Amino acid sequence: MTVQTHYPFTAVVGMDDLRLALLLNAVSPAVGGVLVRGEKGTAKSTAVRALSALLPEVAVVGGCRFSCDPAAPDPACPDGPHGDAAGEARPARMVELPVGASEDRLVGALDIERALADGVKSFEPGLLADAHRGILYVDEVNLLHDHLIDLLLDAAAMGASYVEREGVSVRHAARFLLVGTMNPEEGELRPQLLDRFGLTVEVAASREPEQRVEVVRRRLAYDEDPAGFAVRWAGAEAELRARVVAARALVPRVRLGDGALLMIAATCAGFEVDGMRADIVMARTATALAAWAGRTDVRKEDVRQAALLALPHRRRRNPFDAPGLDEEKLDRILDGFPDDEPEPEPEPEGPGDGGGDGDGPHGGPDSGPDGPGDGGPDGGGVPPQGGGPEETGADGAPEPPATGEPAPGEAAPAPAAAGAPEQAAVGAAEPFRTRMLSVPGLGEGAAGRRSRARTAHGRTTGSQRPRGQLTKLHLAATVRAAAPHQLARGRSGPGLVVRRDDLRQATREGREGNLVLFAVDASGSMAARQRMGAVKGAVLSLLLDAYQRRDKVGLITFRGAGAELALPPTSSVDAAAARLELLPTGGRTPLAAGLLKAHETLRIERLRDPSRRPLLVVVTDGRATAGPDAVALAARAARLLAGEGTASVVVDCETGPVRLGLAGRLAADLGGTAVTLEGLRADALAGLVKDMRTDGRADRRAPGFHHTDRRAA
Numbered sequence: 089m090t091v092q093t094h095y096p097f098t099a100v101v102g103m104d105d106l107r108l109a110l111l112l113n114a115v116s117p118a119v120g121g122v123l124v125r126g127e128k129g130t131a132k133s134t135a136v137r138a139l140s141a142l143l144p145e146v147a148v149v150g151g152c153r154f155s156c157d158p159a160a161p162d163p164a165c166p167d168g169p170h171g172d173a174a175g176e177a178r179p180a181r182m183v184e185l186p187v188g189a190s191e192d193r194l195v196g197a198l199d200i201e202r203a204l205a206d207g208v209k210s211f212e213p214g215l216l217a218d219a220h221r222g223i224l225y226v227d228e229v230n231l232l233h234d235h236l237i238d239l240l241l242d243a244a245a246m247g248a249s250y251v252e253r254e255g256v257s258v259r260h261a262a263r264f265l266l267v268g269t270m271n272p273e274e275g276e277l278r279p280q281l282l283d284r285f286g287l288t289v290e291v292a293a294s295r296e297p298e299q300r301v302e303v304v305r306r307r308l309a310y311d312e313d314p315a316g317f318a319v320r321w322a323g324a325e326a327e328l329r330a331r332v333v334a335a336r337a338l339v340p341r342v343r344l345g346d347g348a349l350l351m352i353a354a355t356c357a358g359f360e361v362d363g364m365r366a367d368i369v370m371a372r373t374a375t376a377l378a379a380w381a382g383r384t385d386v387r388k389e390d391v392r393q394a395a396l397l398a399l400p401h402r403r404r405r406n407p408f409d410a411p412g413l414d415e416e417k418l419d420r421i422l423d424g425f426p427d428d429e430p431e432p433e434p435e436p437e438g439p440g441d442g443g444g445d446g447d448g449p450h451g452g453p454d455s456g457p458d459g460p461g462d463g464g465p466d467g468g469g470v471p472p473q474g475g476g477p478e479e480t481g482a483d484g485a486p487e488p489p490a491t492g493e494p495a496p497g498e499a500a501p502a503p504a505a506a507g508a509p510e511q512a513a514v515g516a517a518e519p520f521r522t523r524m525l526s527v528p529g530l531g532e533g534a535a536g537r538r539s540r541a542r543t544a545h546g547r548t549t550g551s552q553r554p555r556g557q558l559t560k561l562h563l564a565a566t567v568r569a570a571a572p573h574q575l576a577r578g579r580s581g582p583g584l585v586v587r588r589d590d591l592r593q594a595t596r597e598g599r600e601g602n603l604v605l606f607a608v609d610a611s612g613s614m615a616a617r618q619r620m621g622a623v624k625g626a627v628l629s630l631l632l633d634a635y636q637r638r639d640k641v642g643l644i645t646f647r648g649a650g651a652e653l654a655l656p657p658t659s660s661v662d663a664a665a666a667r668l669e670l671l672p673t674g675g676r677t678p679l680a681a682g683l684l685k686a687h688e689t690l691r692i693e694r695l696r697d698p699s700r701r702p703l704l705v706v707v708t709d710g711r712a713t714a715g716p717d718a719v720a721l722a723a724r725a726a727r728l729l730a731g732e733g734t735a736s737v738v739v740d741c742e743t744g745p746v747r748l749g750l751a752g753r754l755a756a757d758l759g760g761t762a763v764t765l766e767g768l769r770a771d772a773l774a775g776l777v778k779d780m781r782t783d784g785r786a787d788r789r790a791p792g793f794h795h796t797d798r799r800a801a
Contacts, residue, residue: 093314096321097138098328100131101303102294109287109397110139111328113265115335116376120286120369121266123229123277123401130291132269136225139267140182142329144336146221149173153213154260155181155220162261166211181222183215183264187231191544192559195239198251198258211258216249219264229268230277231659234535234638235545237281240266244284275659276635283362286369288401290412331380338379344371348386351425355395358421359413361402370394387428392418516669517625521770522633523763525703527602527735533700536601536638546598554593565592601638602703603657603693604630606664607686609708610647611677614741620673623707623741626765627668630705635661640700642689643667646682648675649714653685657693678714679754682706683725690734704729704736706758710750726757736760739768 100107109122124132149156152167158175161168185194196214215224216239226232232240243249249262266285270277282288294300310317352370373394374386381390400413524538531541544559551565570590577585606627614620634641641664642657654667683706690702712718729736736758740751743765755762 093318094137094141095134095310095314096318096325097135097142098324099306099310099317099321100135100138101306102299103131103135103291105397106132106135106289106291108393109289110135110267111142111332112373112376112380112397113267113286114139114143114332115380116339116372117265119372119376120284121268123282123285123288124267124269124291125272125288126269126291127273127293128271130293132291133227136223136267136269137182140180140223141325142332143180143223144329144333145177146180147175147177148221150176154217155222156261157221164259166213166258166260181218183219183222183224185215185224185226185232185236187226187228189215189236191235191239192557194236195243195249195251196258196260197557211251213260214249216243216262216264217260220260220262222264224264224266226266226268228270228274229281230270230272230275234278237278241280241284273658273660273663275638276662282401283365285401287373287397289397290400335376335379335382338382338384339375341384342375342378342386343384344375344386347425348374348388348391351388351391351422352394354424355391355418355421356399358417359395359399359403361399362404366399366402369398373398388422388425389428392422514621514624514673516628517621519625519629519632522626522629522768523770525604525630525633525705525737527701527703529701530597531600531602531699531701533600533602533697534638535598537599538602538637538639538703539600539701541598541600543596543598543600546596548594549597550595551592552595554591558591558593560594560596562592562594565594566590599637601640601700603640603642603690603697603700604634604703604705605642605644605657605686605689606630607644607646607651607682607704607706607708608668608671609677609679609682609706609741610645610671610673611711611713612647612674613677613709613711613713614673619709619741619743622765623739624668624671626739626768627707628665629768631661631665631668642693644682644685644689645671646678646685647673648678650678651681651685653689657689676714677708677711678718679708679710679712680718680721680725681714682708683722683729687725687729687732690729690732702734704734704758704760705739706736706754707739707741708751708754709742710738710740710748710752710754722754723757726754730757730759734758738762740764 097107097110106122106124109124113119113122122136124136126132146155147158149158149161149167149170150173152161152165152170152173154162154165154167156162156165156168156170158170158173161170161173163169192214194214195216197212199210199212226240239249243262243264244266247261247263248259251258268285276282294303306317349371352367352374356366356370370391371394374390377390377393378384378386395418396413396415403413527539529540531539533539533541535543535545548560548562551562566586567584569592570584570586573587573590574585577587579585608623608627610620614623631641640657640659641655641661642653643655643664644651645654646652654671655664658664686704686706690704693700693702712722715721736755737760738751738755738758740762742748742751752762
């Protein structure tokens with residue numbers, strides 16, 4: 089069997105904050121793990137995988153599947169009691185949790201069929217048991233299913249994993265260093281899980297040509313000869329490993345004085361972080377920083393560095409606010425405390441301190457031996473793509489300036505042909521809490537918080553014969569299935585003879601996440617009476633709602649000559665909010681083009697993810713003015729979407745004392761519901777999308793709603 093040679097940690101180029109955060113957790117696992125956020129191709133996974141080689145060996149009880157410490161074995165270990173069992177040393181493990189892992193793979197599998205039928209408790213440990221006293225690495229942690237995140241939260245909080253199935257339970261210790269990586273473009277983490285990571289680091293590819301050249305050079309050399317490359321860095325790896333061991337031994341002797349504690353408390357209070365976990369994590373991180381520097385006292389510089397690593401993901405911010413910490417504010421807070429006494433002896437430089445000038449663990453891997461490899465197998469980063477949606481028109485040609493003036497050398501367009509000229513983008517009004525939008529019927533999509541769906545978790549709605557391995561037993565249905573056969577099975581005395589054919593699986597109903605596709609009218613009529621600011625505020629409110637309900641979102645805009653997909657469906661509502669903010673207005677209203685673009689986008693998404701049901705939100709005043717027979721074409725496009733069963737909501741942006749009701753007609757053609765901007769708020773009296781099979785009382789209408797749904801879900 090070929091043993092894989094990991095890319096050496098000391099050969100990673102740049103990324104000082106990431107390397108420092110990982111090393112601090114190696115020095116003091118109590119820091120609580122690292123969340124690594126960054127664009128694709130920045131060696132996030134490479135650096136994490138390389139860390140495991142730097143961790144000291146752990147002593148375990150021989151033969152124990154749960155890695156019990158022979159000096160203090162777990163008295164409740166399923167493989168125990170261990171008594172005077174001999175210990176052995178093995179390398180610390182790094183266990184990877186795949187995004188698509190099942191619950192049984194994570195926590196372990198308890199054979200409920202064997203327990204009920206044969207009376208034998210059989211438990212197969214999962215990844216949490218494998219990761220005990222090691223590293224649990226979750227790549228793309230933001231894409232993990234909600235129920236797996238809940239299990240991770242419980243294990244991280246209690247230091248133990250509990251597996252319970254119908255009165256049969258197993259408990260084992262599960263204390264691990266949690267390391268996650270994610271690309272923010274694919275969606276954010278739930279705040280509960282975000283807070284469980286001790287530190288967070290933002291990484292990006294270097295924009296320095298020399299450093300990028302070194303990344304490529306090292307990567308190519310590693311690919312050509314991984315073993316030889318590792319040998320060339322073996323000395324630096326051994327030196328860094330020895331320093332980790334020395335710093336870990338020094339941690340208990342580091343003194344965290346009252347002055348340092350006051351600085352930590354003042355910093356957390358100044359940034360208005362929630363709870364006390366930030367203070368505790370900062371204290372542990374500052375202690376680890378002092379030990380890493382070879383000191384036994386915590387200084388102001390340690391507190392400052394600890395704040396930069398421990399607070400960015402804990403400070404109060406809206407989902408669309410940029411992450412990070414205001415360093416000027418941090419310095420103002422710390423300047424209120426006296427400076428440290430000068431240290432007579434020079435301090436050793438850490439891998440995260442010096443910008444990578446050395447070729448060993450002190451200076452980092454930025455310049456070592458003629459090292460090959462990039463900062464890891466992920467390679468260099470991808471430069472950001474320029475140009476927001478306002479920079480090009482539907483045909484790819486540059487748009488005229490946002491002032492409405494013609495470009496040099498061009499004649500001004502005739503008002504009758506082109507409609508209102510383009511106007512500069514306006515800011516969004518203050519977002520608000522919106523009413524619940526949902527898709528009628530029962531889906532089977534990804535876990536979320538919007539529409540009803542058949543899920544593995546939720547309230548029990550019935551039972552069925554198990555398809556494959558039994559996971560959730562429906563006890564009452566099992567008893568009913570077994571009861572008629574007791575005499576034939578020769579039952580004598582109390583009890584119930586249960587066979588495998590009697591077992592019934594519980595069917596459950598929960599919530600799913602949907603694809604919320606916004607089609608936003610950006611024509612000249614929408615800019616009238618400062619309407620666009622209110623429209624953007626409403627869409628921003630719906631984006632916030634989509635963020636909280638774990639949806640994918642997409643953004644289509646239509647104006648002038650046609651429609652464009654400003655943002656393909658994504659889990660990043662941040663990206664949608666950014667595109668919305670820069671959206672200009674002007675020109676005629678190609679409503680049919682916008683609806684047809686939505687139809688094409690949804691068709692492609694059904695091929696990619698058939699189980700994720702869409703919700704189309706059309707934001708318009710209902711006018712259709714682009715091209716001949718524009719109204720009839722728009723109605724035909726709307727009926728095309730209705731014929732495919734697409735759930736839809738029309739947000740009616742028409743204002744003023746005289747209203748034409750065009751948005752209501754559009755909603756009727758779509759087979760959906762129309763709601764005014766005022767009726768979109770959470771204090772409206774009724775839901776927006778209804779299943780007409782269960783509620784045929786169409787005359788009960790909430791203020792602000794045009795009830796036009798005549799279609800059975």
